[in-house]
Amino acid sequence: MPGSTTQRYGGNTSCIEVRCGDHLLILDAGTGLRALGNGLPDQVDADLLLTHTHLDHIVGLGFFEPLMRPGTRLRLHGGHLALPALTSALSAALSPPLMPDLWSLVGKGLSIGVLAAGRPVELHPGLSVTAEHLRHPGGSVGFRIEWRGRCVAYVTDTEHVPGQPDQAVLRLAREADIFIYDCNYTDDEFAQRIGWGHSTWQEGVRLAYAAGARRLVLFHHDPWRTDDALDKLGTAAAAALPGTVAAAEGMVLAV
Ligand SMILES: [Zn+2]
Numbered sequence: 001m002p003g004s005t006t007q008r009y010g011g012n013t014s015c016i017e018v019r020c021g022d023h024l025l026i027l028d029a030g031t032g033l034r035a036l037g038n039g040l041p042d043q044v045d046a047d048l049l050l051t052h053t054h055l056d057h058i059v060g061l062g063f064f065e066p067l068m069r070p071g072t073r074l075r076l077h078g079g080h081l082a083l084p085a086l087t088s089a090l091s092a093a094l095s096p097p098l099m100p101d102l103w104s105l106v107g108k109g110l111s112i113g114v115l116a117a118g119r120p121v122e123l124h125p126g127l128s129v130t131a132e133h134l135r136h137p138g139g140s141v142g143f144r145i146e147w148r149g150r151c152v153a154y155v156t157d158t159e160h161v162p163g164q165p166d167q168a169v170l171r172l173a174r175e176a177d178i179f180i181y182d183c184n185y186t187d188d189e190f191a192q193r194i195g196w197g198h199s200t201w202q203e204g205v206r207l208a209y210a211a212g213a214r215r216l217v218l219f220h221h222d223p224w225r226t227d228d229a230l231d232k233l234g235t236a237a238a239a240a241l242p243g244t245v246a247a248a249e250g251m252v253l254a255v
């Protein structure tokens with residue numbers, strides 16, 4: 001939530017830009033997608049990995065200006081729903097009565113597909129993506145992205161079971177250079193949030209160690225978390241696993 005207490009970490013919802021050479025890969029289509037669109041050329045050719053269709057991960061699609069221009073090609077890859085259900089969820093979210101008819105504006109340049117879990121797919125020459133199912137109300141998928149021997153794991157909107165490391169997450173994060181993980185809560189807060197579908201920074205640290213991931217990025221901050229609170233979480237997590245950072249809007253990490 002943007003506001004006076006989220007000036008440094010930002011308040012937009014999930015959206016990450018990944019550059020593999022000159023190929024553009026986008027992770028989720030939260031409100032951050034609007035700002036990303038402003039910095040792109042008129043016509044865009046890109047792949048978008050969608051974890052799931054909760055509104056905070058898709059609402060930016062209707063405000064992604066490159067999709068409103070002829071010539072843009074955006075290939076959306078989901079995995080938590082079968083194809084017809086995914087397409088109808090997206091079109092419903094961007095159509096009346098929930099929105100003005102944004103779907104007819106952005107739908108033309110958008111193609112929608114579904115990745116099967118556990119099977120690497122080459123989305124672009126040299127760029128391999130593997131999806132795995134996560135534990136989240138209504139389902140969600142995480143992604144392992146590999147390009148030229150480098151790896152980013154994107155694991156958000158997932159709930160752990162204390163004491164039972166999630167094997168799917170470990171497969172995604174194995175020796176990843178960057179492990180982006182759902183750190184919505186702290187372990188202390190988690191007991192009151194069972195079933196809400198999110199995890200903690202402490203579980204992120206445990207999984208990063210178990211997977212041999214090199215750098216943990218705390219992601220999907222609780223909407224009520226202030227800049228000062230995030231400073232404290234980031235410092236505590238970096239003390240537990242050196243190199244860990246709390247994701248902030250505009251942050252750039254080289255892999
Ligand atoms: Zn969600």
Ligand SMILES: [Zn+2]
Nearest residue numbers: 054056057157
């Ligand atoms: Zn979410």
